[in-house]
Amino acid sequence: MAKYEVMHASEISEGSRQIVTVAGIEIGIFNVKGKFYAYRNLCPHEGGSACKGALTGHLAQGPETNWDLIWDREDEILYCPSHATDFDILTGESIARKLMRLQSYPVKVEDGKIKITLSELDS
Numbered sequence: 001m002a003k004y005e006v007m008h009a010s011e012i013s014e015g016s017r018q019i020v021t022v023a024g025i026e027i028g029i030f031n032v033k034g035k036f037y038a039y040r041n042l043c044p045h046e047g048g049s050a051c052k053g054a055l056t057g058h059l060a061q062g063p064e065t066n067w068d069l070i071w072d073r074e075d076e077i078l079y080c081p082s083h084a085t086d087f088d089i090l091t092g093e094s095i096a097r098k099l100m101r102l103q104s105y106p107v108k109v110e111d112g113k114i115k116i117t118l119s120e121l122d123s
C-alpha cells in the first residue's frame with residue numbers, strides 16, 4: 001500500500017472533479033457535497049475515460065416516487081462519454097448495468113490535503 005498526496009481539497013469545488021495521474025494511473029477525484037471519491041479513469045465497458053463524462057443527476061420513477069417521474073441525485077451520477085453508461089459516484093456501481101463498477105481508491109482528507117491509497121495490485 002502506498003499513500004499519495006494529490007492536491008489540496010480546496011482545488012476541487014463541490015460538484016466538480018479533477019483528473020490526476022498517480023503512479024502512472026489516471027484517477028478522477030470527485031467532490032460530492034463536500035465528500036471526496038476517487039475512481040480510475042477507465043470505464044469497465046470498453047475502456048473509455050469515464051471520469052471525464054457529464055456529472056449530473058437522473059430521472060427516477062417507481063414506488064419510492066409514488067410513480068411520479070422526478071429528477072434526483074443531482075451531481076451524483078456520472079455518464080461515461082463513450083457510450084453513456086451511468087455510474088453512481090457514491091459507490092462506483094453502474095445503475096443500468098448492475099455488474100459494472102468503476103475501480104475505486106480509498107481517499108482521505110488530512111490537513112486539508114487529499115490523499116489516495118493505491119495497493120501494489122494497482123500498478
Ligand code: FES
Nearest residue numbers: 043045046048080
Ligand atoms: S466505454 Fe464507457 S460506456 Fe462504453
